[in-house]
Amino acid sequence: MTLTGKHYLAGNWVSSDSHFMSTPAFGPAHQFAVGTPAMADTAARAAEVAFESYGYCSRSLRAVFLNRIADEIDARGDAITEIGCQETGLPEARLIGERGRTVGQLRLFAQHIESGDYLERKQDGALPGRALPRPDLRLMQRPIGPVAVFGASNFPLAFSVAGGDTAAALAAGCPVVVKGHGGHPGTGEIVAQAIAAAVEACELDPGVFSLIQDGGRELGQALVQHPLIRAVGFTGSLAGGRALFDLCAQRPEPIPFFGELGSVNPMFLLPGAVSARVASLAAGWAGALTMGAGQFCTNPGLAIVIDGPEADAFVAAAREALSGVAPQTMLTDGIAQAYRSGAHRLQTSTGVQTLLASDTGLRDAGPWLLETTGQAWLANPSLAEEVFGPLGLVVRVADFEEMLTLARSLQGQLTCTLQLDSSDSERARALLPILERKAGRVLANGFPTGVEVCDSMVHGGPYPASTNFGATSVGTLSIRRFLRPVCYQNIPSDILPADLR
Ligand code: NAP
Numbered sequence: 205m206t207l208t209g210k211h212y213l214a215g216n217w218v219s220s221d222s223h224f225m226s227t228p229a230f231g232p233a234h235q236f237a238v239g240t241p242a243m244a245d246t247a248a249r250a251a252e253v254a255f256e257s258y259g260y261c262s263r264s265l266r267a268v269f270l271n272r273i274a275d276e277i278d279a280r281g282d283a284i285t286e287i288g289c290q291e292t293g294l295p296e297a298r299l300i301g302e303r304g305r306t307v308g309q310l311r312l313f314a315q316h317i318e319s320g321d322y323l324e325r326k327q328d329g330a331l332p333g334r335a336l337p338r339p340d341l342r343l344m345q346r347p348i349g350p351v352a353v354f355g356a357s358n359f360p361l362a363f364s365v366a367g368g369d370t371a372a373a374l375a376a377g378c379p380v381v382v383k384g385h386g387g388h389p390g391t392g393e394i395v396a397q398a399i400a401a402a403v404e405a406c407e408l409d410p411g412v413f414s415l416i417q418d419g420g421r422e423l424g425q426a427l428v429q430h431p432l433i434r435a436v437g438f439t440g441s442l443a444g445g446r447a448l449f450d451l452c453a454q455r456p457e458p459i460p461f462f463g464e465l466g467s468v469n470p471m472f473l474l475p476g477a478v479s480a481r482v483a484s485l486a487a488g489w490a491g492a493l494t495m496g497a498g499q500f501c502t503n504p505g506l507a508i509v510i511d512g513p514e515a516d517a518f519v520a521a522a523r524e525a526l527s528g529v530a531p532q533t534m535l536t537d538g539i540a541q542a543y544r545s546g547a548h549r550l551q552t553s554t555g556v557q558t559l560l561a562s563d564t565g566l567r568d569a570g571p572w573l574l575e576t577t578g579q580a581w582l583a584n585p586s587l588a589e590e591v592f593g594p595l596g597l598v599v600r601v602a603d604f605e606e607m608l609t610l611a612r613s614l615q616g617q618l619t620c621t622l623q624l625d626s627s628d629s630e631r632a633r634a635l636l637p638i639l640e641r642k643a644g645r646v647l648a649n650g651f652p653t654g655v656e657v658c659d660s661m662v663h664g665g666p667y668p669a670s671t672n673f674g675a676t677s678v679g680t681l682s683i684r685r686f687l688r689p690v691c692y693q694n695i696p697s698d699i700l701p702a703d704l705r
Contacts, residue, residue, distance in 0.1 A: 205283035214250030215410025228295030239419025241426030245370025250411030251350035251379035276398035293533030313375035347377030349434035356439035369437030386418035394442030476625030486521030492651035512634030616666025619652035
Protein backbone atom coordinates (compact mmCIF):
# COMPACT_ATOMS: atom_id res chain seq x y z
CA MET A 205 0.00 0.00 0.00
CA THR A 206 1.41 3.42 -0.97
CA LEU A 207 1.85 6.12 1.61
CA THR A 208 1.29 9.66 0.33
CA GLY A 209 2.65 11.37 3.45
CA LYS A 210 -0.28 13.80 3.16
CA HIS A 211 -3.18 14.95 5.30
CA TYR A 212 -6.71 13.93 4.39
CA LEU A 213 -8.74 17.13 4.54
CA ALA A 214 -12.43 16.77 3.78
CA GLY A 215 -12.01 14.58 0.71
CA ASN A 216 -8.64 15.90 -0.49
CA TRP A 217 -5.12 14.56 0.09
CA VAL A 218 -3.15 17.70 0.91
CA SER A 219 0.55 18.38 1.51
CA SER A 220 2.31 21.14 3.47
CA ASP A 221 5.37 23.37 3.06
CA SER A 222 7.20 21.55 5.87
CA HIS A 223 7.65 17.87 6.60
CA PHE A 224 8.81 15.52 9.33
CA MET A 225 10.31 12.04 9.18
CA SER A 226 8.63 9.21 11.07
CA THR A 227 10.74 7.47 13.73
CA PRO A 228 9.87 3.77 13.40
CA ALA A 229 11.16 1.18 15.87
CA PHE A 230 12.49 -0.66 12.80
CA GLY A 231 12.12 -0.47 9.00
CA PRO A 232 12.23 2.58 6.75
CA ALA A 233 11.36 6.09 7.93
CA HIS A 234 8.82 7.98 5.79
CA GLN A 235 8.24 11.66 5.20
CA PHE A 236 4.97 13.26 6.34
CA ALA A 237 3.48 16.71 5.89
CA VAL A 238 3.31 18.82 9.07
CA GLY A 239 -0.19 19.82 10.22
CA THR A 240 -0.92 23.54 10.68
CA PRO A 241 -3.57 25.66 12.43
CA ALA A 242 -4.82 26.70 8.96
CA MET A 243 -5.59 23.03 8.28
CA ALA A 244 -7.51 22.79 11.54
CA ASP A 245 -9.60 25.71 10.30
CA THR A 246 -10.24 24.11 6.89
CA ALA A 247 -11.20 20.77 8.47
CA ALA A 248 -13.45 22.32 11.15
CA ARG A 249 -15.32 24.46 8.58
CA ALA A 250 -15.83 21.46 6.30
CA ALA A 251 -17.02 19.41 9.30
CA GLU A 252 -19.60 22.06 10.17
CA VAL A 253 -20.90 22.00 6.57
CA ALA A 254 -21.01 18.18 6.67
CA PHE A 255 -22.95 18.27 9.94
CA GLU A 256 -25.87 19.88 8.11
CA SER A 257 -26.43 16.59 6.26
CA TYR A 258 -24.62 13.96 8.36
CA GLY A 259 -26.07 15.20 11.66
CA TYR A 260 -29.59 14.66 10.31
CA CYS A 261 -29.16 11.55 8.16
CA SER A 262 -30.82 8.26 9.09
CA ARG A 263 -29.37 5.96 11.71
CA SER A 264 -29.33 3.18 9.17
CA LEU A 265 -27.11 5.20 6.81
CA ARG A 266 -24.69 5.90 9.67
CA ALA A 267 -24.69 2.18 10.55
CA VAL A 268 -23.88 1.30 6.91
CA PHE A 269 -21.04 3.86 7.02
CA LEU A 270 -19.55 2.43 10.25
CA ASN A 271 -19.72 -1.13 8.92
CA ARG A 272 -18.15 -0.01 5.67
CA ILE A 273 -15.24 1.64 7.53
CA ALA A 274 -14.72 -1.69 9.37
CA ASP A 275 -14.70 -3.57 6.04
CA GLU A 276 -12.26 -1.11 4.46
CA ILE A 277 -9.91 -1.41 7.47
CA ASP A 278 -10.03 -5.21 7.26
CA ALA A 279 -9.31 -5.02 3.52
CA ARG A 280 -6.09 -3.12 4.37
CA GLY A 281 -5.30 -5.39 7.33
CA ASP A 282 -1.90 -6.66 6.22
CA ALA A 283 -0.61 -3.21 5.29
CA ILE A 284 -1.85 -1.77 8.59
CA THR A 285 -0.16 -4.53 10.59
CA GLU A 286 3.10 -4.18 8.69
CA ILE A 287 3.51 -0.44 9.12
CA GLY A 288 1.95 -0.49 12.60
CA CYS A 289 4.60 -2.96 13.83
CA GLN A 290 7.38 -0.88 12.30
CA GLU A 291 6.18 2.42 13.72
CA THR A 292 5.28 1.30 17.24
CA GLY A 293 7.49 -1.74 17.85
CA LEU A 294 4.36 -3.63 18.99
CA PRO A 295 4.28 -7.31 18.01
CA GLU A 296 2.25 -8.53 15.04
CA ALA A 297 -0.22 -10.53 17.16
CA ARG A 298 -1.01 -7.45 19.24
CA LEU A 299 -1.72 -5.31 16.18
CA ILE A 300 -3.90 -8.00 14.60
CA GLY A 301 -5.82 -8.28 17.88
CA GLU A 302 -6.13 -4.52 18.14
CA ARG A 303 -7.49 -4.33 14.59
CA GLY A 304 -10.12 -6.90 15.57
CA ARG A 305 -11.09 -4.71 18.49
CA THR A 306 -11.18 -1.59 16.30
CA VAL A 307 -13.46 -3.05 13.63
CA GLY A 308 -15.46 -4.79 16.38
CA GLN A 309 -16.25 -1.50 18.08
CA LEU A 310 -17.24 0.14 14.78
CA ARG A 311 -19.66 -2.74 14.15
CA LEU A 312 -20.92 -2.64 17.74
CA PHE A 313 -21.76 1.06 17.36
CA ALA A 314 -23.56 0.32 14.08
CA GLN A 315 -25.81 -2.17 15.92
CA HIS A 316 -26.18 0.15 18.89
CA ILE A 317 -27.53 3.09 16.89
CA GLU A 318 -29.83 0.88 14.82
CA SER A 319 -31.61 -0.26 18.00
CA GLY A 320 -32.27 3.41 18.86
CA ASP A 321 -32.13 2.97 22.66
CA TYR A 322 -29.28 5.48 22.92
CA LEU A 323 -31.71 8.24 21.85
CA GLU A 324 -33.31 7.96 25.35
CA ARG A 325 -36.62 9.09 23.88
CA LYS A 326 -39.20 10.29 26.41
CA GLN A 327 -42.65 11.80 26.07
CA ASP A 328 -44.95 13.64 28.49
CA GLY A 329 -48.19 13.98 26.54
CA ALA A 330 -50.24 17.16 26.49
CA LEU A 331 -52.70 17.75 29.39
CA PRO A 332 -54.89 20.53 27.99
CA GLY A 333 -57.59 20.07 30.69
CA ARG A 334 -55.16 20.47 33.64
CA ALA A 335 -55.59 23.64 35.75
CA LEU A 336 -52.22 24.73 34.38
CA PRO A 337 -52.33 23.04 30.95
CA ARG A 338 -49.29 20.97 30.00
CA PRO A 339 -47.99 21.08 26.42
CA ASP A 340 -46.81 17.97 24.56
CA LEU A 341 -43.17 17.43 25.59
CA ARG A 342 -40.75 15.05 23.91
CA LEU A 343 -37.07 14.53 24.55
CA MET A 344 -34.37 12.98 22.43
CA GLN A 345 -30.57 12.95 22.33
CA ARG A 346 -29.09 14.88 19.40
CA PRO A 347 -25.49 15.00 18.08
CA ILE A 348 -23.48 18.00 19.27
CA GLY A 349 -21.59 18.90 16.05
CA PRO A 350 -17.95 18.56 14.89
CA VAL A 351 -15.67 16.67 17.30
CA ALA A 352 -11.85 16.82 17.53
CA VAL A 353 -10.06 13.56 18.35
CA PHE A 354 -6.42 13.23 19.46
CA GLY A 355 -4.95 9.89 18.40
CA ALA A 356 -3.35 8.06 21.35
CA SER A 357 0.21 6.78 21.14
CA ASN A 358 -0.42 3.50 22.94
CA PHE A 359 -3.31 2.15 20.83
CA PRO A 360 -2.41 3.04 17.23
CA LEU A 361 -5.70 1.53 16.03
CA ALA A 362 -8.26 1.15 18.83
CA PHE A 363 -7.74 4.68 20.30
CA SER A 364 -6.49 6.45 17.21
CA VAL A 365 -7.75 7.55 13.77
CA ALA A 366 -10.74 5.14 13.62
CA GLY A 367 -10.66 4.26 17.31
CA GLY A 368 -13.29 4.44 20.01
CA ASP A 369 -13.63 8.24 20.09
CA THR A 370 -14.04 8.48 16.31
CA ALA A 371 -16.47 5.54 16.20
CA ALA A 372 -18.62 6.97 19.00
CA ALA A 373 -18.70 10.46 17.46
CA LEU A 374 -19.55 9.21 13.94
CA ALA A 375 -22.22 6.91 15.40
CA ALA A 376 -23.76 9.86 17.23
CA GLY A 377 -23.90 11.87 13.98
CA CYS A 378 -20.87 14.11 14.60
CA PRO A 379 -18.23 14.79 11.91
CA VAL A 380 -14.67 14.14 13.18
CA VAL A 381 -11.35 15.95 12.79
CA VAL A 382 -8.47 13.74 13.96
CA LYS A 383 -5.10 15.11 15.02
CA GLY A 384 -2.83 12.15 14.26
CA HIS A 385 -0.18 11.03 16.74
CA GLY A 386 3.39 11.59 15.53
CA GLY A 387 4.35 8.10 16.75
CA HIS A 388 2.35 6.29 14.01
CA PRO A 389 1.62 8.62 11.06
CA GLY A 390 1.78 5.86 8.42
CA THR A 391 -0.66 3.62 10.29
CA GLY A 392 -2.89 6.66 10.67
CA GLU A 393 -2.73 7.43 6.96
CA ILE A 394 -3.77 3.93 5.88
CA VAL A 395 -6.68 3.95 8.32
CA ALA A 396 -7.65 7.37 6.93
CA GLN A 397 -7.56 5.85 3.41
CA ALA A 398 -10.06 3.25 4.67
CA ILE A 399 -12.38 5.92 6.08
CA ALA A 400 -12.05 7.99 2.87
CA ALA A 401 -13.12 4.95 0.83
CA ALA A 402 -16.14 4.46 3.09
CA VAL A 403 -17.11 8.15 2.84
CA GLU A 404 -17.04 7.86 -0.94
CA ALA A 405 -18.92 4.55 -1.05
CA CYS A 406 -21.68 5.93 1.18
CA GLU A 407 -21.77 9.21 -0.81
CA LEU A 408 -21.43 11.30 2.34
CA ASP A 409 -20.32 14.92 2.50
CA PRO A 410 -16.49 14.60 2.54
CA GLY A 411 -16.21 17.02 5.47
CA VAL A 412 -17.47 14.24 7.73
CA PHE A 413 -13.88 13.14 8.35
CA SER A 414 -10.41 14.70 8.23
CA LEU A 415 -6.99 13.52 9.41
CA ILE A 416 -4.36 16.16 10.06
CA GLN A 417 -0.93 14.68 10.61
CA ASP A 418 1.12 15.76 13.60
CA GLY A 419 1.95 19.43 13.72
CA GLY A 420 3.01 19.98 17.31
CA ARG A 421 1.37 22.00 20.03
CA GLU A 422 0.08 24.88 17.87
CA LEU A 423 -2.02 22.49 15.81
CA GLY A 424 -3.62 20.79 18.83
CA GLN A 425 -4.24 24.12 20.51
CA ALA A 426 -5.81 25.63 17.38
CA LEU A 427 -8.06 22.61 17.02
CA VAL A 428 -9.50 22.67 20.56
CA GLN A 429 -9.94 26.45 20.37
CA HIS A 430 -11.68 26.43 16.99
CA PRO A 431 -15.16 27.94 17.43
CA LEU A 432 -16.80 25.26 15.25
CA ILE A 433 -15.39 22.32 17.29
CA ARG A 434 -18.01 21.27 19.88
CA ALA A 435 -16.16 18.61 21.93
CA VAL A 436 -12.78 16.88 22.19
CA GLY A 437 -11.80 13.23 22.76
CA PHE A 438 -8.25 12.68 24.07
CA THR A 439 -6.09 9.86 25.50
CA GLY A 440 -2.61 10.71 26.69
CA SER A 441 -0.60 12.35 29.44
CA LEU A 442 -1.93 14.27 32.43
CA ALA A 443 0.18 17.33 31.50
CA GLY A 444 -0.98 17.41 27.86
CA GLY A 445 -4.58 16.59 28.69
CA ARG A 446 -4.76 19.19 31.43
CA ALA A 447 -3.31 21.90 29.16
CA LEU A 448 -5.90 21.17 26.45
CA PHE A 449 -8.73 20.85 29.01
CA ASP A 450 -7.83 24.33 30.35
CA LEU A 451 -7.88 25.75 26.82
CA CYS A 452 -11.37 24.27 26.25
CA ALA A 453 -12.61 25.81 29.51
CA GLN A 454 -11.10 29.23 28.66
CA ARG A 455 -12.79 29.51 25.26
CA PRO A 456 -15.40 32.30 24.97
CA GLU A 457 -17.82 29.40 24.54
CA PRO A 458 -16.36 26.53 26.65
CA ILE A 459 -16.73 23.01 25.29
CA PRO A 460 -16.44 19.57 26.95
CA PHE A 461 -13.00 17.98 26.87
CA PHE A 462 -13.14 14.21 27.39
CA GLY A 463 -9.58 13.40 28.44
CA GLU A 464 -8.52 9.92 29.55
CA LEU A 465 -5.30 10.68 31.37
CA GLY A 466 -4.22 7.47 33.03
CA SER A 467 -3.99 5.97 36.45
CA VAL A 468 -1.86 3.75 38.72
CA ASN A 469 -4.73 1.24 39.08
CA PRO A 470 -4.19 0.14 42.70
CA MET A 471 -4.52 -3.54 43.55
CA PHE A 472 -5.49 -4.40 47.14
CA LEU A 473 -4.21 -7.81 48.23
CA LEU A 474 -6.41 -9.02 51.10
CA PRO A 475 -4.85 -11.45 53.59
CA GLY A 476 -6.99 -14.52 52.80
CA ALA A 477 -6.16 -14.29 49.09
CA VAL A 478 -2.45 -13.80 49.76
CA SER A 479 -2.21 -16.85 52.02
CA ALA A 480 -4.27 -18.99 49.64
CA ARG A 481 -2.48 -18.22 46.35
CA VAL A 482 0.57 -16.02 46.71
CA ALA A 483 2.48 -17.55 43.79
CA SER A 484 -0.33 -17.18 41.25
CA LEU A 485 -1.09 -13.63 42.42
CA ALA A 486 2.55 -12.63 41.96
CA ALA A 487 2.83 -14.33 38.57
CA GLY A 488 -0.46 -12.82 37.38
CA TRP A 489 0.57 -9.36 38.53
CA ALA A 490 3.98 -9.63 36.82
CA GLY A 491 2.26 -10.68 33.58
CA ALA A 492 -0.26 -7.80 33.71
CA LEU A 493 2.44 -5.29 34.61
CA THR A 494 4.76 -6.15 31.72
CA MET A 495 2.21 -6.92 28.98
CA GLY A 496 2.81 -4.56 26.03
CA ALA A 497 5.83 -3.09 27.91
CA GLY A 498 3.37 -1.81 30.51
CA GLN A 499 1.98 0.79 28.08
CA PHE A 500 -1.65 0.43 29.12
CA CYS A 501 -3.65 3.05 30.96
CA THR A 502 -5.02 0.18 33.07
CA ASN A 503 -1.58 -1.15 34.01
CA PRO A 504 -1.79 -2.20 37.72
CA GLY A 505 1.28 -0.26 38.89
CA LEU A 506 0.49 -0.24 42.62
CA ALA A 507 0.10 -3.30 44.88
CA ILE A 508 -0.99 -2.77 48.49
CA VAL A 509 -0.40 -5.62 50.93
CA ILE A 510 -0.42 -5.95 54.73
CA ASP A 511 3.16 -6.28 55.98
CA GLY A 512 4.32 -9.65 57.34
CA PRO A 513 5.68 -12.99 56.13
CA GLU A 514 3.01 -13.31 53.46
CA ALA A 515 3.90 -9.90 52.06
CA ASP A 516 7.54 -11.10 52.00
CA ALA A 517 6.46 -14.16 50.03
CA PHE A 518 4.43 -12.03 47.57
CA VAL A 519 7.32 -9.62 46.98
CA ALA A 520 9.84 -12.44 46.53
CA ALA A 521 7.58 -14.26 44.05
CA ALA A 522 6.85 -11.04 42.11
CA ARG A 523 10.57 -10.25 41.96
CA GLU A 524 11.32 -13.71 40.62
CA ALA A 525 8.55 -13.55 38.02
CA LEU A 526 9.62 -10.08 36.85
CA SER A 527 13.33 -11.02 36.69
CA GLY A 528 12.52 -13.41 33.85
CA VAL A 529 10.88 -10.74 31.67
CA ALA A 530 13.11 -9.45 28.87
CA PRO A 531 13.18 -5.75 27.90
CA GLN A 532 10.65 -4.75 25.23
CA THR A 533 10.58 -1.91 22.71
CA MET A 534 8.52 1.08 23.77
CA LEU A 535 6.22 3.09 21.50
CA THR A 536 8.45 6.14 21.10
CA ASP A 537 11.86 7.36 22.26
CA GLY A 538 10.08 10.01 24.34
CA ILE A 539 7.93 7.45 26.16
CA ALA A 540 11.02 5.30 26.88
CA GLN A 541 12.86 8.36 28.21
CA ALA A 542 9.86 9.34 30.39
CA TYR A 543 9.76 5.76 31.76
CA ARG A 544 13.43 5.83 32.73
CA SER A 545 13.16 9.20 34.45
CA GLY A 546 9.95 8.13 36.25
CA ALA A 547 11.67 4.98 37.56
CA HIS A 548 14.66 7.00 38.75
CA ARG A 549 12.39 9.53 40.43
CA LEU A 550 10.72 6.75 42.45
CA GLN A 551 14.02 5.01 43.15
CA THR A 552 15.47 8.13 44.77
CA SER A 553 12.36 8.96 46.81
CA THR A 554 12.59 8.79 50.59
CA GLY A 555 11.59 5.41 52.02
CA VAL A 556 11.60 3.57 48.66
CA GLN A 557 13.70 0.41 48.15
CA THR A 558 14.58 -0.87 44.69
CA LEU A 559 14.10 -4.63 44.39
CA LEU A 560 14.63 -4.93 40.65
CA ALA A 561 16.08 -2.30 38.31
CA SER A 562 16.41 -2.38 34.58
CA ASP A 563 18.42 0.28 32.82
CA THR A 564 18.19 -0.38 29.11
CA GLY A 565 19.18 1.75 26.16
CA LEU A 566 17.16 4.08 23.98
CA ARG A 567 13.71 2.69 23.21
CA ASP A 568 13.75 -0.52 25.31
CA ALA A 569 12.19 -0.96 28.74
CA GLY A 570 12.62 -3.75 31.26
CA PRO A 571 10.64 -4.22 34.47
CA TRP A 572 11.29 -2.34 37.69
CA LEU A 573 10.06 -3.43 41.12
CA LEU A 574 10.14 -1.10 44.11
CA GLU A 575 8.66 -1.19 47.58
CA THR A 576 7.79 1.23 50.34
CA THR A 577 5.76 1.45 53.53
CA GLY A 578 2.23 2.76 53.91
CA GLN A 579 3.57 5.60 56.05
CA ALA A 580 6.15 6.69 53.44
CA TRP A 581 3.58 6.44 50.63
CA LEU A 582 1.03 8.53 52.54
CA ALA A 583 3.70 11.16 53.31
CA ASN A 584 4.77 11.62 49.67
CA PRO A 585 2.02 12.30 47.11
CA SER A 586 4.46 12.02 44.20
CA LEU A 587 4.65 8.24 44.84
CA ALA A 588 1.05 8.08 43.61
CA GLU A 589 1.93 9.45 40.15
CA GLU A 590 1.81 7.18 37.12
CA VAL A 591 5.08 5.88 35.65
CA PHE A 592 4.02 4.75 32.18
CA GLY A 593 5.71 1.38 31.59
CA PRO A 594 6.38 -2.00 33.28
CA LEU A 595 7.02 -0.66 36.79
CA GLY A 596 5.44 -2.02 39.97
CA LEU A 597 5.45 -0.37 43.40
CA VAL A 598 4.51 -2.52 46.39
CA VAL A 599 3.20 -0.64 49.42
CA ARG A 600 3.43 -2.59 52.67
CA VAL A 601 0.78 -1.20 54.99
CA ALA A 602 1.05 -1.84 58.74
CA ASP A 603 -2.50 -3.22 59.07
CA PHE A 604 -5.97 -3.16 57.50
CA GLU A 605 -6.72 0.26 59.05
CA GLU A 606 -3.75 1.69 57.17
CA MET A 607 -4.98 -0.02 53.99
CA LEU A 608 -8.30 1.83 54.43
CA THR A 609 -6.46 5.12 55.04
CA LEU A 610 -4.44 4.59 51.87
CA ALA A 611 -7.61 3.79 49.89
CA ARG A 612 -9.26 6.99 51.17
CA SER A 613 -6.23 9.06 50.13
CA LEU A 614 -6.18 7.82 46.53
CA GLN A 615 -6.73 10.18 43.63
CA GLY A 616 -9.20 9.25 40.89
CA GLN A 617 -8.37 6.00 39.09
CA LEU A 618 -9.54 4.15 36.00
CA THR A 619 -9.64 0.89 37.98
CA CYS A 620 -9.21 -0.52 41.48
CA THR A 621 -8.68 -4.24 42.01
CA LEU A 622 -9.47 -6.43 45.01
CA GLN A 623 -7.72 -9.77 45.38
CA LEU A 624 -9.91 -11.61 47.86
CA ASP A 625 -10.79 -15.00 49.27
CA SER A 626 -14.06 -15.97 50.99
CA SER A 627 -12.43 -15.17 54.34
CA ASP A 628 -11.84 -11.56 53.13
CA SER A 629 -15.49 -10.63 52.57
CA GLU A 630 -15.81 -8.34 55.59
CA ARG A 631 -12.69 -6.39 54.64
CA ALA A 632 -13.78 -6.21 50.99
CA ARG A 633 -17.18 -4.86 52.11
CA ALA A 634 -15.38 -2.09 54.00
CA LEU A 635 -13.18 -1.23 51.00
CA LEU A 636 -15.81 -1.31 48.23
CA PRO A 637 -17.68 1.92 49.13
CA ILE A 638 -14.32 3.74 49.27
CA LEU A 639 -13.04 2.30 45.99
CA GLU A 640 -16.23 2.94 44.03
CA ARG A 641 -15.79 6.66 44.79
CA LYS A 642 -12.27 6.50 43.40
CA ALA A 643 -12.55 4.49 40.17
CA GLY A 644 -14.67 3.97 37.07
CA ARG A 645 -14.27 0.18 37.34
CA VAL A 646 -13.79 -1.98 40.46
CA LEU A 647 -12.85 -5.61 39.89
CA ALA A 648 -12.21 -8.70 41.95
CA ASN A 649 -9.75 -11.55 41.47
CA GLY A 650 -8.40 -10.55 38.09
CA PHE A 651 -6.21 -7.88 36.52
CA PRO A 652 -7.52 -4.67 34.94
CA THR A 653 -5.52 -4.65 31.70
CA GLY A 654 -8.20 -6.21 29.45
CA VAL A 655 -10.93 -3.64 28.74
CA GLU A 656 -13.99 -5.31 27.22
CA VAL A 657 -15.86 -3.22 24.63
CA CYS A 658 -19.52 -3.68 25.63
CA ASP A 659 -22.57 -1.99 27.14
CA SER A 660 -21.45 -2.31 30.79
CA MET A 661 -17.88 -1.04 30.45
CA VAL A 662 -16.70 2.16 32.11
CA HIS A 663 -13.24 3.33 31.11
CA GLY A 664 -12.97 6.61 32.94
CA GLY A 665 -13.08 7.82 36.51
CA PRO A 666 -12.68 10.86 38.76
CA TYR A 667 -9.87 13.32 37.96
CA PRO A 668 -7.03 12.80 37.17
CA ALA A 669 -8.02 9.43 35.64
CA SER A 670 -10.27 11.47 33.37
CA THR A 671 -11.41 15.06 33.04
CA ASN A 672 -15.09 14.07 33.16
CA PHE A 673 -16.14 11.55 35.79
CA GLY A 674 -19.55 11.05 34.23
CA ALA A 675 -18.14 9.61 31.00
CA THR A 676 -16.47 6.52 29.60
CA SER A 677 -14.20 6.34 26.55
CA VAL A 678 -14.84 2.61 25.95
CA GLY A 679 -18.14 0.80 25.37
CA THR A 680 -21.48 1.87 23.96
CA LEU A 681 -22.07 4.42 26.74
CA SER A 682 -19.17 6.43 25.27
CA ILE A 683 -21.56 7.73 22.57
CA ARG A 684 -23.22 9.81 25.32
CA ARG A 685 -20.21 12.18 25.27
CA PHE A 686 -21.17 13.45 21.83
CA LEU A 687 -24.90 13.88 22.38
CA ARG A 688 -27.06 16.44 24.15
CA PRO A 689 -30.70 16.26 25.12
CA VAL A 690 -33.18 18.47 23.28
CA CYS A 691 -36.79 18.93 24.38
CA TYR A 692 -39.38 19.46 21.64
CA GLN A 693 -42.46 21.27 22.98
CA ASN A 694 -45.72 21.18 20.98
CA ILE A 695 -43.79 20.68 17.72
CA PRO A 696 -46.25 19.46 15.04
CA SER A 697 -45.56 15.82 14.30
CA ASP A 698 -44.95 16.36 10.59
CA ILE A 699 -41.96 18.58 11.36
CA LEU A 700 -40.56 16.60 14.30
CA PRO A 701 -37.32 14.65 13.64
CA ALA A 702 -38.26 11.24 12.22
CA ASP A 703 -36.87 9.49 15.31
CA LEU A 704 -39.42 11.28 17.52
CA ARG A 705 -42.58 10.91 15.48
P1 NAP B 1 0.90 13.29 25.20
O1 NAP B 1 2.26 13.87 25.33
O2 NAP B 1 -0.10 13.71 26.19
O3 NAP B 1 0.39 13.65 23.72
C1 NAP B 1 -0.87 13.23 23.25
C2 NAP B 1 -1.33 14.18 22.16
O4 NAP B 1 -1.63 15.46 22.73
C3 NAP B 1 -0.27 14.42 21.11
O5 NAP B 1 -0.94 14.59 19.88
C4 NAP B 1 0.36 15.73 21.53
O6 NAP B 1 0.91 16.44 20.48
C5 NAP B 1 -0.82 16.47 22.11
N1 NAP B 1 -0.43 17.41 23.16
C6 NAP B 1 0.17 17.11 24.33
N2 NAP B 1 0.34 18.22 25.06
C7 NAP B 1 -0.16 19.25 24.33
C8 NAP B 1 -0.28 20.65 24.55
N3 NAP B 1 0.16 21.22 25.67
N4 NAP B 1 -0.85 21.40 23.58
C9 NAP B 1 -1.30 20.83 22.44
N5 NAP B 1 -1.21 19.51 22.17
C10 NAP B 1 -0.65 18.73 23.11
O7 NAP B 1 0.94 11.71 25.23
P2 NAP B 1 1.86 10.65 24.42
O8 NAP B 1 2.60 11.33 23.34
O9 NAP B 1 0.95 9.58 24.06
O10 NAP B 1 2.85 10.04 25.48
C11 NAP B 1 3.58 10.79 26.42
C12 NAP B 1 3.24 10.33 27.83
O11 NAP B 1 1.82 10.30 28.00
C13 NAP B 1 3.66 8.90 28.18
O12 NAP B 1 4.99 8.82 28.60
C14 NAP B 1 2.70 8.55 29.28
O13 NAP B 1 3.15 9.03 30.52
C15 NAP B 1 1.45 9.29 28.92
N6 NAP B 1 0.42 8.43 28.30
C16 NAP B 1 -0.55 7.95 29.10
C17 NAP B 1 -1.53 7.16 28.55
C18 NAP B 1 -2.61 6.66 29.40
O14 NAP B 1 -3.55 6.11 28.91
N7 NAP B 1 -2.49 6.79 30.66
C19 NAP B 1 -1.54 6.83 27.22
C20 NAP B 1 -0.54 7.33 26.40
C21 NAP B 1 0.43 8.13 26.97
P3 NAP B 1 2.50 16.39 20.23
O15 NAP B 1 2.86 14.95 20.09
O16 NAP B 1 2.67 17.16 18.99
O17 NAP B 1 3.10 17.01 21.45
